[in-house]
Amino acid sequence: MITKVTTHISPNEQLIFERSQPGRAGFSLPPLDVDETPLEEIIPREFQRDDALAGMPEVSEVDVIRHFTRISTWNYSIDLGMYPLGSCTMKYNSRLNEKVARIAGFANLHPLAAEAEAQGALEVIYELQQHLAEITGLPGISLQPAAGAHGEMTGIMIIRAFIDARDGKEKSAQRRTMLIPDSAHGTNPASAHLSGFTVKTIKSTAEGLTDLDHLRELCAHGNVAGLMLTNPNTLGLFERNIREICDIVHDAGGLVYMDGANMNALVGVARPGDMGVDVIHLNLHKTFSTPHGGGGPGSGPCCCTKELEPFLPVPRVVTTGTYPIFKLDFNYPQSIGRVKAFYGNYGMMLRALAYILTHGRDGLREATEAAVLNARYIAHGLVSDYEKPFAGAPMHEVVFTDKRQARKGVHTLDIAKRLIDYGFHPMTIYFPLIVSGAMLIEPTESVGHQELDQFIEAMRAIAQEALEDPELVLNAPHSTRIGRLDEAAAARKPVLRWKPAPAESHATATQS
Amino acid sequence: MITKVTTHISPNEQLIFERSQPGRAGFSLPPLDVDETPLEEIIPREFQRDDALAGMPEVSEVDVIRHFTRISTWNYSIDLGMYPLGSCTMKYNSRLNEKVARIAGFANLHPLAAEAEAQGALEVIYELQQHLAEITGLPGISLQPAAGAHGEMTGIMIIRAFIDARDGKEKSAQRRTMLIPDSAHGTNPASAHLSGFTVKTIKSTAEGLTDLDHLRELCAHGNVAGLMLTNPNTLGLFERNIREICDIVHDAGGLVYMDGANMNALVGVARPGDMGVDVIHLNLHKTFSTPHGGGGPGSGPCCCTKELEPFLPVPRVVTTGTYPIFKLDFNYPQSIGRVKAFYGNYGMMLRALAYILTHGRDGLREATEAAVLNARYIAHGLVSDYEKPFAGAPMHEVVFTDKRQARKGVHTLDIAKRLIDYGFHPMTIYFPLIVSGAMLIEPTESVGHQELDQFIEAMRAIAQEALEDPELVLNAPHSTRIGRLDEAAAARKPVLRWKPAPAESHATATQS
Amino acid sequence: MRYIPNSPDERAEMLRQIGVDSIENLFDSIPEGLRLRGPLAVPAALSELELLKKFDAMAVHNEAARRISFLGGGAYSHYSPTIVDHLISRSEFFTAYTPYQPEISQGTLQAIFEFQTLVCQLTGMDIANASMYDGSTAMAEAVLMAERVTRRSKVIASSAIHPEYLQVAHTYVQHAGIELQHSAYSTETGATPADSFTGLDDKTAAVVVQSPNFLGCVEDVQALADKAHAVGALLIVVVTEAISFGLLKPPGACGADIVVAEGQSFGVPLSFGGPYVGLFATREKYARQIPGRLVGEAFDAKGRRGYVLTLATREQHIRREKATSNICTNEGLIALAATIYLETMGPRGIEEVAKQCAQKAHYAARRISEVEGFSLPFSAPFFNEFVVSGPGEAASVLARLASERGIDGGIALSRYDPRRPNDFLVCVTETNTREQIDQLVEGLNALTR
Amino acid sequence: MRYIPNSPDERAEMLRQIGVDSIENLFDSIPEGLRLRGPLAVPAALSELELLKKFDAMAVHNEAARRISFLGGGAYSHYSPTIVDHLISRSEFFTAYTPYQPEISQGTLQAIFEFQTLVCQLTGMDIANASMYDGSTAMAEAVLMAERVTRRSKVIASSAIHPEYLQVAHTYVQHAGIELQHSAYSTETGATPADSFTGLDDKTAAVVVQSPNFLGCVEDVQALADKAHAVGALLIVVVTEAISFGLLKPPGACGADIVVAEGQSFGVPLSFGGPYVGLFATREKYARQIPGRLVGEAFDAKGRRGYVLTLATREQHIRREKATSNICTNEGLIALAATIYLETMGPRGIEEVAKQCAQKAHYAARRISEVEGFSLPFSAPFFNEFVVSGPGEAASVLARLASERGIDGGIALSRYDPRRPNDFLVCVTETNTREQIDQLVEGLNALTR
Ligand SMILES: Cc1ncc(COP(=O)(O)O)c(C=O)c1O
Numbered sequence A, B: 001m002i003t004k005v006t007t008h009i010s011p012n013e014q015l016i017f018e019r020s021q022p023g024r025a026g027f028s029l030p031p032l033d034v035d036e037t038p039l040e041e042i043i044p045r046e047f048q049r050d051d052a053l054a055g056m057p058e059v060s061e062v063d064v065i066r067h068f069t070r071i072s073t074w075n076y077s078i079d080l081g082m083y084p085l086g087s088c089t090m091k092y093n094s095r096l097n098e099k100v101a102r103i104a105g106f107a108n109l110h111p112l113a114a115e116a117e118a119q120g121a122l123e124v125i126y127e128l129q130q131h132l133a134e135i136t137g138l139p140g141i142s143l144q145p146a147a148g149a150h151g152e153m154t155g156i157m158i159i160r161a162f163i164d165a166r167d168g169k170e171k172s173a174q175r176r177t178m179l180i181p182d183s184a185h186g187t188n189p190a191s192a193h194l195s196g197f198t199v200k201t202i203k204s205t206a207e208g209l210t211d212l213d214h215l216r217e218l219c220a221h222g223n224v225a226g227l228m229l230t231n232p233n234t235l236g237l238f239e240r241n242i243r244e245i246c247d248i249v250h251d252a253g254g255l256v257y258m259d260g261a262n263m264n265a266l267v268g269v270a271r272p273g274d275m276g277v278d279v280i281h282l283n284l285h286k287t288f289s290t291p292h293g294g295g296g297p298g299s300g301p302c303c304c305t306k307e308l309e310p311f312l313p314v315p316r317v318v319t320t321g322t323y324p325i326f327k328l329d330f331n332y333p334q335s336i337g338r339v340k341a342f343y344g345n346y347g348m349m350l351r352a353l354a355y356i357l358t359h360g361r362d363g364l365r366e367a368t369e370a371a372v373l374n375a376r377y378i379a380h381g382l383v384s385d386y387e388k389p390f391a392g393a394p395m396h397e398v399v400f401t402d403k404r405q406a407r408k409g410v411h412t413l414d415i416a417k418r419l420i421d422y423g424f425h426p427m428t429i430y431f432p433l434i435v436s437g438a439m440l441i442e443p444t445e446s447v448g449h450q451e452l453d454q455f456i457e458a459m460r461a462i463a464q465e466a467l468e469d470p471e472l473v474l475n476a477p478h479s480t481r482i483g484r485l486d487e488a489a490a491a492r493k494p495v496l497r498w499k500p501a502p503a504e505s506h507a508t509a510t511q512s
Numbered sequence C, D: 001m002r003y004i005p006n007s008p009d010e011r012a013e014m015l016r017q018i019g020v021d022s023i024e025n026l027f028d029s030i031p032e033g034l035r036l037r038g039p040l041a042v043p044a045a046l047s048e049l050e051l052l053k054k055f056d057a058m059a060v061h062n063e064a065a066r067r068i069s070f071l072g073g074g075a076y077s078h079y080s081p082t083i084v085d086h087l088i089s090r091s092e093f094f095t096a097y098t099p100y101q102p103e104i105s106q107g108t109l110q111a112i113f114e115f116q117t118l119v120c121q122l123t124g125m126d127i128a129n130a131s132m133y134d135g136s137t138a139m140a141e142a143v144l145m146a147e148r149v150t151r152r153s154k155v156i157a158s159s160a161i162h163p164e165y166l167q168v169a170h171t172y173v174q175h176a177g178i179e180l181q182h183s184a185y186s187t188e189t190g191a192t193p194a195d196s197f198t199g200l201d202d203k204t205a206a207v208v209v210q211s212p213n214f215l216g217c218v219e220d221v222q223a224l225a226d227k228a229h230a231v232g233a234l235l236i237v238v239v240t241e242a243i244s245f246g247l248l249k250p251p252g253a254c255g256a257d258i259v260v261a262e263g264q265s266f267g268v269p270l271s272f273g274g275p276y277v278g279l280f281a282t283r284e285k286y287a288r289q290i291p292g293r294l295v296g297e298a299f300d301a302k303g304r305r306g307y308v309l310t311l312a313t314r315e316q317h318i319r320r321e322k323a324t325s326n327i328c329t330n331e332g333l334i335a336l337a338a339t340i341y342l343e344t345m346g347p348r349g350i351e352e353v354a355k356q357c358a359q360k361a362h363y364a365a366r367r368i369s370e371v372e373g374f375s376l377p378f379s380a381p382f383f384n385e386f387v388v389s390g391p392g393e394a395a396s397v398l399a400r401l402a403s404e405r406g407i408d409g410g411i412a413l414s415r416y417d418p419r420r421p422n423d424f425l426v427c428v429t430e431t432n433t434r435e436q437i438d439q440l441v442e443g444l445n446a447l448t449r
């Protein structure tokens, strides 16, 4: 029985370009208050724009408000309920943090303002650095990376720079292999590649953990620069041999990079630095609840050991004993350099610091406990109806498969779409790639047991439907304003932008 | 064809009391920082609460966010589209005005702060008074009334106080009749009654205007204290004889009160003060766009002639030549007194002033023109399919009836409910009372012609349906999360509050 | 004008379609002579940038908004969780009208139903309405209701009720044939003794008392209820500091027949006095005499639960002059804010706020009374407001405290009662830190040395 | 913890149901020795009230946020209409994830499709992606893309590109086998002459130029395009002040092959450098080489139009190490803000802002150049930023201007180029009033007398 949702009227809305009417205007500006110079004297005619920005929409403020209010109602969001995307950690985005990020003293601060006049902003960075170093157990830190993948690139480049410095250019040129488990997120190999490494894939065991023998074997080749490991891994399992894994890699002269996307299982409970990890990235937009915003912004701080600290990006925020207390330090000759203009996604740092201070030491651990408990509760609730490929007790997320349902021709995608009819955002599907028909479920701590029960009931009901009425599931969703879209056709002849109907096409002559 | 909406999943949500779980908490407070005194020493036990506030919900912040976000999606709102409630003037609520009302210097200001330390707040009141006096052509003004009905009471009491002063108590005791057209809003007679007047009703002519002969006849009795007139009246028609009407009443020794709820048809075009009106109330939450908020807050300033000024509520905000420039003046011995604690709904005054300054003199008139044009456009578009009871050209709103559809058993209520399926909020129905099956439509200036056309098409389609498939209309709405509710049953045995299931009722022993 | 969708060209086209020659012709039904010739004498339009600068500049002149404040007297600075303003800012709530069409207004209706329930729980009453303008008008409406219910015309109100509330009541009843008498509070205790209601007789419709009263003192509501009921009169209890419900026995449990309160304390900004929200609760049997809107439970043909405006036959749009009140638009959005506040704080939160207010106020009272020349004139128990008697003119001490120390130390009672030149009313809430209180004490000490 | 719905009791009950003895046992799979013994060395929890006080206190120490400012150099203070922040604050937008499930993500998807279209319209290009981290990383990704497209390994970048952008590019390409060369800008004009691209040859993948460049000067993009195309290299154009699109010929109309820009100017707060949004546009034929996400039009079985993430085969989650980029999360919400800004301003609004920026900047330049000892070293046309040469050390003049007059007068070029000790970069936008400009001029005058 569907308990979480029903259907109701939902507003239609065209593209803004279709709403546009010549002569409408939504802007207001003060009149120009300086004596005007003829435009030609400012910018030579040939450098001037001559298409009058044709094609851009002309609408009133009311049009804009109704346009975006209407289309916003087509979205699912955390505020509407549980968002069990495995690996994405969709937790509650505190309003308090949004308010903090909008304090004028921060929001109106220019990044190139004099350090002495931006001490508050630098203090926020410094304090956040301290807390994240403590949480990861890794003292070196840079908040410059703009997202997880960016942090990965940064961390891998740090490993490379360290090895270059340690072994010298030629010897280190032999170390160009980065080991990555087959269960890893796609950004891992992509980031390794961007840093000039060739990727070798490590098998996972039947248990869903890193295959130590295979790891040893690969390390034996001697050209290993490092290992990129996610822990808990993307199957939601803690790599219990993490210490041994780190030893093997270290003994082989490599370093260990940890993908910290799953830190929501560890904060306050265990620290990567204590496990032998050399460098890690965090996703502030996951573990530390900065909003995903429909696809960013993120923030991917990179934390590392004292040994690797000299190689972090510049500038770094440090304390000077004297006034001004905080300063930007550019003087790190071994630094890999800058990975972004200015200092990173500052607005996300404000929110993450507010998250940490609001939770406090006990709240941080409590959140981890509640997140893991919720995942275990779901694992327990679904195991009777869905195939659980790995026996191990999951941490903050759990993976199931469509194996049983597939016999009836019902696959993971169908189950996901049917969940929409039940009012839930689907879990992460077909990831990790090594599990066929994977359904990766991460409830986070931000959901109460009633909604967890609703979710479990929905999943069970779908399992029943798969047996009794597969068609119902195969054709889902049935209750949404649009059905499944033909993505294949969309990719074959991609339409990536609006264009005016031929009639008015003169208006956009310069555009195509 | 229904173009404005389709159906989509819509979240269910219980009452917060049903979501409540013992031990959940959504609040956070700093620890008490003073040494604690035993409670008994502060408040004797017998004065202390002993029910532990049983029954109040215990929920987390996340529960609150999801609860209200979900239920909010069940509402129609201006931001979703046209809201054609006749007489309610549902126009765009500017975000800029919301921001202004939240400026800390105003939002955190205590009403009893020293005048010298609240000059900015008093300046806002003073400036708004000036502009509203100019717009109405009536120089005396008080912003104290909290809504239209409150302004009516204030204005009528002013009339009474004036007559008492003019004629002396005994003579004025003979003048206790307030004339009110049969088309008036219910608050008019209610407010007159509250001020101790007996109401006599004036007939409207077949044209939909005040019946002058009947007015003369009633005035002839000599006990008339005044007339309450809405202009344009609630049929959307301008009382073209307004001058003569005022003369008749004045000649009879009465005063003319104008209900200003329909000022959106006049701002910048004509001024009640120039028509002979003595006192008027404005609805800042209509004409001046302060948000209706699902039923308030409102603000109902009262404007009057110089003659009536001494009778306005106290305190009044005035300028003193010297510093501090603005002050509260309590010294009006003839004042009717206070109608509200402090100075009125100040937050609405900020918004209304922002509205006036954003429009400017030209924008105010432009809004009026656009509002009247939109109404005329609808009148023109519907006259072929719906009965238009009055031939006159409507101003900002137009009334139609269900006369033609009634032949098929389809009535105004059914047409309104069917409009919901078409994605529109219905118009005002069964008001004014003198028009049977009235449908009073007020588009305001805040809607573009495309949506006006959609509305006209929807109304025409419904007219068609009424002919061809009355059942479809009679059972509407079909696309909402709930159907028509049984209001009769609800009124017979009213359930006006949640109560715990008997099981837990001990918890709320003290409550019933 | 950026708020008007239709462009001038579109408007011209629409005119053409409806066959009207010019915009001016739209106003033909207004006699020529009544139309404005020139433009209004209102300034030209301001852009967003200019407008915000103008208001920011005016806001700067509200020094009081930036002061350490101990002002109460009917408006209180309590902490409002961030989510309150965020949620009421959802346009589905703040740009909706009164819920006349339940099928597309359930969000507002369910919220009001929860509001009515919360008001009942706090006051200990059976039913509550969807809100009144504010506490002062709610009290006036309660007096009018008492007259309707009892058909008696005398009402006796404690003189320790907020002076502005009494003024409003006077305005409301002056033409309703109600005689409003006052009973004096005790200058020793600061409370209103039951025997002060001389004139209480079988013509008395109601006794009106505020608790905690304007002087901060807690009244013995039960005793007053018994006194009133003895002659068949109703007891109306007024509360201006609604946070006190977290600590004090609910009036409903002390015999009150009508309870009205100012709801501003529940997360609503001070905003120079409004908009606030009036709470109005009474006994089940008076349901059909209550003023204002009521939301009730209802079901559709399929048995689905929903909420509707109900008992409308009491209201002006149906009963016209015979309505229980003329109120129409009330304080919907503020009631929503209060609802969100109460549900976020929960029973434990409300208790904790109340406890902190009381504790801090008593700490402050103790400290101030230790300052030479300052004393507490009243002996009755108080919640978070108390009167202080100073060595000199309160108004001038407070003015210096503000200008020299940036502290708004309280309200000089002389504002309302010239017979108390040296007294001022101090209010302490959970937002006042111990440090602020100590600064106040030190300031009073220094300024009167 | 108020963000966690399940109470301790509920959690205990859940543990019982799943048969786990204690919370600690949930972590059994973590070896004992790796678990933290004590609590983290992080402060205890702060309440909302305390937290806001703490951040407000820190914000006070950002004096620069309250100054009259003429700072630019890659971050610009433009006016953002109030509705921008209000709309992105709708939780349906900011609490949603990347739109992987189109049936319940059409709001985000349609907004991105509009964003992609607007970027194409502004830049004059065929296609644009759903955003990059910022302008600097977008430029680096453009360089990498040029290498993929041309299979050539040399890239020549103008030395008048924002220094931090060049540093980021260097970091990105250092291990990609790309040689990054620089071409000197003209110290007379401040622009980059086509003939400065010595080393341009058939191994060159791309020429990279910023216009208006870091010195504010407008480059002759067409000439540079011709030069690059002559040897089969691509032209990459970088824009840091996106408002210039309102006045300057779009790079797409001047032969650019890839256009990247910083979108912060489109209604995004300065926020000490981020989050901003990188715009990335190119020609249709390179669609399958573009980095990042793309949204395309699609239809369901009933023919209803919708939008989906498309051409995913370019991306890391499918192509892994062979992906066109490692980017995953991008700047969705900031792209939404820019979209709302652009749609609110419209073509006329963007033109007007651009015009006012240019006019005010030229007024300022004229006035400053009249001050004795100050001159404009470069002759090329500029938009709203320009370099000023002063009589003494720019850094110290600017420091005094700030501390003594409360004006942030510009960016001392010495921050990036020690060879220009007396030069500083001044930026003027529509938010700078004539009065502020005159104060700046007066300040420079007074401080150098
Ligand atoms: C395991 C893992 N690693 C890395 C990433 C990449 O992080 P981002 O999307 O912030 O670049 C993600 C997020 O999708 C992830 O789940």
Ligand SMILES: Cc1ncc(COP(=O)(O)O)c(C=O)c1O
Binding pocket: B087, B088, B147, B148, B149, B150, B185, B187, B188, B230, B234, B259, B261, B262, B283, B298, B299, B300, C327, C328, C329
């Ligand atoms: C014509 C008319 N008069 C008076 C009123 C009463 O105004 P309010 O609801 O603000 O009390 C209204 C509003 O409904 C109205 O439409």
